[in-house]
Structure formats: C-alpha cells, structure tokens
Amino acid sequence: MATTLITNIGELFTSDPEGPLTIAGAALVVDGTQVAWVGRAAEAPDADELVDVGGRAVIPGFVDSHSHLVFAGDRAEEFAARMAGTPYAAGGIRTTVAATRAATDEQLTSHVARLVAEMRCQGTTTVEIKSGYGLTVHDEARSLAVARQFTEETTYLGAHVVPGGTTPEEYVALVTGPMLDAAKEHARWIDVFCERGAFDADQARAILAAGEAAGLRGRLHANQLTYGDGVRLAAELGLVAVDHCTYLSDADVAALRDSGTIATLLPGVEFSTKQPYPDTRRLLDAGVDVALASDCNPGSCFTSSIPLCIALAVREMGMTPAEAVHAATYVGARALDRDDVGALVPGRRADLVVLDAPSHLHLAYRPGVPLVAATWVGGRPV
Numbered sequence: 001m002a003t004t005l006i007t008n009i010g011e012l013f014t015s016d017p018e019g020p021l022t023i024a025g026a027a028l029v030v031d032g033t034q035v036a037w038v039g040r041a042a043e044a045p046d047a048d049e050l051v052d053v054g055g056r057a058v059i060p061g062f063v064d065s066h067s068h069l070v071f072a073g074d075r076a077e078e079f080a081a082r083m084a085g086t087p088y089a090a091g092g093i094r095t096t097v098a099a100t101r102a103a104t105d106e107q108l109t110s111h112v113a114r115l116v117a118e119m120r121c122q123g124t125t126t127v128e129i130k131s132g133y134g135l136t137v138h139d140e141a142r143s144l145a146v147a148r149q150f151t152e153e154t155t156y157l158g159a160h161v162v163p164g165g166t167t168p169e170e171y172v173a174l175v176t177g178p179m180l181d182a183a184k185e186h187a188r189w190i191d192v193f194c195e196r197g198a199f200d201a202d203q204a205r206a207i208l209a210a211g212e213a214a215g216l217r218g219r220l221h222a223n224q225l226t227y228g229d230g231v232r233l234a235a236e237l238g239l240v241a242v243d244h245c246t247y248l249s250d251a252d253v254a255a256l257r258d259s260g261t262i263a264t265l266l267p268g269v270e271f272s273t274k275q276p277y278p279d280t281r282r283l284l285d286a287g288v289d290v291a292l293a294s295d296c297n298p299g300s301c302f303t304s305s306i307p308l309c310i311a312l313a314v315r316e317m318g319m320t321p322a323e324a325v326h327a328a329t330y331v332g333a334r335a336l337d338r339d340d341v342g343a344l345v346p347g348r349r350a351d352l353v354v355l356d357a358p359s360h361l362h363l364a365y366r367p368g369v370p371l372v373a374a375t376w377v378g379g380r381p382v
C-alpha cells in the first residue's frame with residue numbers, strides 16, 4: 001500500500017476521542033485507506049507521495065448521523081408559509097409520501113445521488129439515511145434498498161407518521177410485522193418519530209422492541225415539537241442516540257446523563273421551522289454528549305450543509321467552534337456506534353476535509369461560504 005504525506009497543514013483538527021485537539025504546523029500520513037501518523041510537520045516520516053496543502057486547515061470528514069434523503073417532490077410552499085407564521089406540523093410528511101410513492105426507483109436513486117454529492121462537496125464523508133416516506137411494505141423496502149446503495153448506515157423509519165386510510169393500531173401492527181420483515185435486510189437501525197401527531201412513547205417502545213428482535217438497533221426522534229416522554233424512553237432503553245431534543249425538562253437531561261445516550265441536535269430544523277434552538281450548554285455542562293447532524297429532509301429542514309449546522313450551533317446554541325466541529329465528527333461517529341471514522345488519529349479511516357481557511361474557526365466565522373477545498377474518503381481525494 002502506498003503512503004501519502006499531507007503536509008504544510010496550517011491547523012490539523014484531529015477531533016480526538018479525548019476531546020477537540022488542534023495541532024499547528026501539522027502533517028498527516030495516510031497508509032492505504034487509513035491514517036498512519038499525525039504530528040508536527042517538522043517531525044513527519046517519509047512517504048511515497050507528498051501533498052502540500054499550503055497552510056490550509058484539515059479536519060475530519062463530517063459524520064452526518066441523521067438524514068432523510070429518499071423522497072420525491074419538495075415542500076417549498078410549506079416553508080414559505082412557515083416563514084409567514086404557519087407552525088410546522090408532522091402531518092406535512094404525508095405530502096412527501098404521496099410524491100415518493102409515485103416516483104420510480106430510478107428517480108429516487110438519482111435524487112439521493114444528487115443529495116449525497118451535495119453533502120460531499122460540503123465535507124460530509126459518512127451519512128446515515130432513513131426511509132419514512134414510503135409507508136407501505138413495498139415503498140419502505142425499496143426506499144431502504146435505494147439508501148443502501150449509498151451507505152451502510154440505513155435506518156428503517158416506517159414509524160414516521162400514520163398514513164391515511166388506516167388506524168394507528170393497524171399501522172403499528174404493519175410496521176412491526178410485514179413491513180419490518182421486508183425492511184430488515186436493508187437496514188441497520190430502526191427509528192420512530194415519537195411526537196405529537198406521530199407516535200406516542202408506548203407505540204415507540206413496541207416498535208423499537210420489534211425492531212430489536214429482528215436484529216435492528218434503535219434510535220429515536222423525540223422532543224422536537226413539545227415536551228414528552230421520548231427522550232426518557234431513549235435513555236431507559238439505553239439507545240446510542242436520541243435526536244432533536246429541542247424541548248428538555250431537567251429530568252430528561254438527568255436521564256441522558258445517567259444513560260450515556262447521545263443528544264443529537266439538528267439546528268437546521270430550528271432554523272427552518274422558527275422553533276427555539278436547544279440550549280447546548282445545559283447539556284454539555286450536565287455531562288451529556290452532543291452530536292450535530294443535518295436532518296436533511298424536504299419538510300422540516302432542507303439543508304445538506306453541516307457547515308451551516310456548525311455555524312448555527314455556535315451562533316445560536318452556545319457551542320464553541322471546537323465543540324461544534326467535534327460534535328459533527330467524532331460524536332457523530334459515536335452516535336452511529338462507529339469507531340473507524342470521525343477522528344484523524346492513527347488507525348481511523350482517512351476521511352478528511354481540506355478547508356480553504358487557516359483554522360476550523362472559519363466554519364462559523366464565515367457562514368454560508370463554501371470553504372471545502374477538497375474532501376478525501378478512505379485516503380483519496382473524491
């Protein structure tokens with residue numbers, strides 16, 4: 001395997017398991033697909049190839065642990081109405097379900113390809129993709145089969161909303177029965193939208209238990225639109241992550257701290273729904289681990305940009321830029337129970353981003369500016 005020395009790195013943000021760590025005047029050696037060495041450029045070992053990044057910053061590729069990319073149509077009109085004062089409601093999901101069912105496999109695949117490419121241009125190197133806009137046995141299974149062409153991190157979200165023409169009881173039976181049977185071969189995870197207008201905590205508990213019995217691991221959307229039992233359910237079940245966490249009681253924060261469940265915050269949603277941003281300091285100060293993800297979807301948040309999420313987390317949620325980058329890389333990887341990506345330390349996959357900037361601070365300092373000069377996956381530029 002050839003080795004590559006990436007040198008003249010103005011600032012290397014390693015996103016260490018120990019916490020955000022930066023090295024000035026750094027270099028990094030890639031051996032095959034993995035990081036083999038990081039340190040001061042002056043001490044770097046020899047390698048077969050040399051890449052000089054001209055003083056730019058290098059950070060790990062982003063790990064976006066929450067997205068809904070398999071869909072058709074858009075809901076720009078709904079967004080415009082929201083900006084004029086109409087509140088976000090879970091029921092809008094059904095509009096996208098109708099468009100998704102009407103789309104061909106080829107249309108869905110090319111749409112996901114376009115969004116994944118968009119993400120990659122913005123530095124995302126690992127992405128989780130959910131189903132959830134099919135809501136029939138056939139449409140959930142094909143949504144997951146499409147997602148699997150792009151990532152191993154696929155999530156069965158048949159329990160997104162109860163579709164028209166069925167009762168909640170009938171639908172939960174479908175989600176935990178024939179739909180799960182058809183979905184499980186294409187999915188690693190199972191998720192439930194536990195929220196007013198979607199599924200309650202008892203339904204979520206039953207759906208996650210069925211998923212676990214079928215070999216899928218649980219995750220949860222919870223406390224997005226209102227206070228509720230979802231976050232405490234996630235903690236009680238010891239899920240690796242619970243996502244949204246916009247409305248949290250003190251008991252929710254304590255439960256997360258005690259269980260070690262990661263709170264995945266999705267600031268693009270608050271931006272696009274005009275909801276209040278979650279208070280990240282309250283979580284971090286309590287000892288809860290926080291991840292950041294995009295939640296890219298046509299309804300509550302149609303951005304694929306982790307740099308935007310980082311800028312929002314810093315400006316609106318009290319995170320330092322270093323905490324925000326760490327949350328979108330190392331902690332994002334943990335939220336997917338991955339220890340092979342998310343940090344630039346020896347042994348991890350060489351997934352990295354070269355920024356057209358001298359430091360990671362610029363991700364928040366220069367919001368909306370395309371700062372990604374290059375994205376590398378598995379030791380090669382893509």
Ligand code: NIG
Nearest residue numbers: 093193221295297298299300
């Ligand atoms: O994560 N919360 C549930 N699902 C998506 C929104 C889906 C939609 O509005 O289409 C979310 O915000």
Ligand code: FE
Nearest residue numbers: 066068221295
């Ligand atoms: Fe979501």
